Amino acid sequence: MMIEVLSVNRVSNSIRNLPKITSFLLPEEYELLPNTSELFEMEFAFYEYKFLTKDEIVKRGAFFKSVDGFPTNHYIICSNNSPLIWQGRSETTKAYFKEGNFSTGYATHGLFPYRGKFHPQLIKGILNILKVQRGDIVLDPMCGSGTLNVEASLIGIDSIGIEKSPFCVLMSKVKYEALKVGSPQLSSVVNNMQKNYESLINSKKLPAEFSYHDGFKAEKTVTLLAFLDAMGYSRRCSKSIDVLFPSVLKRYVGQINSFIQARDKLNLRIGNARFEIGDTRNLPLENSSIDAIITSPPYSFAIDYAENDRPQLEYLECDVSAIKDEMIGLKGKTRKDKLANYFEDMNKVLFEMSRILKVGKYAVIIIGSNDIQTGGIRLETKVEEMALKHSFVLDQKIVKPIKGIQNTMKDEYILFLRRV
Ligand SMILES: C[S@@+](CC[C@H](N)C(=O)[O-])C[C@H]1O[C@@H](n2cnc3c(N)ncnc32)[C@H](O)[C@@H]1O
Missing domain, CATH: 3.40.50.150 (Vaccinia Virus protein VP39)
Structure with missing residues (x-):
């Protein structure tokens, strides 16, 4: 069908009325996200259009800005991204995050920049192609920073993450649990920042009150991840952790805060993850x-x-060998x-x-x-x-x-x- 249309109109003498390539794939009431330009993104957008109803695209689609003029949840969540994610970063990092506004840097994905992590938007697209529904359980048996779990939770799906590295389990927990926190918990992260920092920096190993294995206490565990992030960063850029830690933690809080505002506006039901x-x-x-x-x-x-x-x-007292x-x-x-x-x-x-x-x-x-x-x-x-x-x-x-x-x-x- 598409080949037919293309061949009928093959010769054109003006650029003025040439149709956009997307008009062959999608009806005009489906608007793609800004910067959707890669072939694989078009492929995924087309599959979402084929597999999801209009209402489902608004609620869980990953590649659309709007349908029938209704903005998608994905677009609203990403539009609420905190500018703190790129503040104080190098020009290259800033450009990377700005370009990835709709694909990588939204919700809690930007909290720790884990190397080799999934492209979050793509994972949402895959969950959609697989038609995963509420009540299903999805798994990443090498979950790294928990990208699949965060994406599943954002569309109300329950998930499991298994990982060899305890540090990754900590990272995944924070990224997931932060999707559910309330403003008072975030305020306590900020209000107790200095006190918690002193406990962490003055100890060679993990203080007992920061144990992350059972339950989740935002004030301690979000602070711990920011501390470990600043610790790695300070070794890479030779700046003092004293200087880096407050800005990393404030960036975390800013990002979580932006997300929870969107979450409450959209009344999102966050899926469970363990x-x-x-x-x-x-x-x-x-x-x-x-x-x-x-x-x-x-x-x-x-x-x-x-x-x-x-x-x-x-620092987490793990046997690296x-x-x-x-x-x-x-x-x-x-x-x-x-x-x-x-x-x-x-x-x-x-x-x-x-x-x-x-x-x-x-x-x-x-x-x-x-x-x-x-x-x-x-x-x-x-x-x-x-x-x-x-x-x-x-x-x-x-x-x-x-x-x-x-x-x-x-x-x-x-x-x-x-x-x-
Ligand atoms: C490519 S990374 C996964 C990144 C992840 N998809 C994300 O979005 O962050 C592969 C992960 O496999 C983990 N891994 C390696 N060997 C493993 C094993 N035997 N069991 C469980 N996890 C393992 C590594 O620690 C690493 O985090």
């Missing part, structure tokens, strides 16, 4: 208990997650050994994902390869082949360019694997 320290090769979950998995395995040939977070892990031994992709001296171990581990991960997923449901794996680091081996091709041996079929594969300040990969692949 997080556990665990190993994705041996998941603490029942057979056939999960409705969707969205995950991205470590880009271990590009990032050593344990080493990257060493100062924070040590023990964590490293169990992290996927880090084992082995030579590149050949590393790859062999990586595939052996990924085989176990695929077995586990197949075991816990309900039949007919999807595991979506987002994976990139850097040919130079892997000696020409494409990780996504190998993972795709292995998945077929664990009762998965590949229903769709979408390519997405990787944007970011520091990345060593150009593209990543989104593999839609259906459990049969």
Whole structure:
């Protein structure tokens, strides 16, 4: 149909009346978000238009500004972003955040800049394509900073996050729990900033009152994450933590505050999430208990997650070598050994994902390869082949360019694997 239209009007003698490419994809009452220009974004917008009703797009769509003139929740949440996210940052970082206003920096995603995190808007788009509904449980078995969990919660879906790194579990908890805080809790973060900072800085290890394992106390746990963020930042830029901490914490509070204003205006119901320290090769979950998995395995040939977070892990009294031994992709001296171990581990991960997923449901794996680091081996091709041996079929594969300040990969692949 589209080919027909294009060929009928192929020759045109004026640019004046040329239709926009989006008019071939979407009726005019569907307005895309500003800066929607990449091919994969058009693809996702088109799928949302195909799979969701107009009302659903307003409530949970990720790529639209409005439908029939009604602004979407996504647009309202992102429009409320706090300018604090880029204040005091370098010009490159500012430009990155401004460009990512509708795709990466909204809600609580910007609280800790975890390297290799998902593109949040894309995750919402995937949840929509998978038609995940209230009552379903979605899982990220290598949840990193909890991006999937935050996105699921924003559209009222319950989720689980499993991670090897306790620091990631802390980060995910803060990003999720902060979606639910009230203004009085935020005020106590600000009012007790100096007192809490002194407890943290004067102690070599985590003071007991900041324990983050059970329950959630915004004043302590948000402050702890900001402290660990400032600690890492101060090592990278050689500025004093005394100077950095107050601005990091104020940025956190500003961002959370902007989100909760939008949340209350839209009367959002936040889905539940729980997080556990665990190993994705041996998941603490029942057979056939999960409705969707969205995950991205470590880009271990590009990032050593344990080493990257060493100062924070040590402050949290974690045994970094023990964590490293169990992290996927880090084992082995030579590149050949590393790859062999990586595939052996990924085989176990695929077995586990197949075991816990309900039949007919999807595991979506987002994976990139850097040919130079892997000696020409494409990780996504190998993972795709292995998945077929664990009762998965590949229903769709979408390519997405990787944007970011520091990345060593150009593209990543989104593999839609259906459990049969
Ligand atoms: C690409 S990152 C995931 C980022 C995440 N999607 C996000 O949005 O923040 C991969 C994660 O896998 C975790 N990981 C590595 N080995 C693991 C294992 N054996 N079990 C659980 N998690 C593991 C790493 O700590 C890292 O956070």
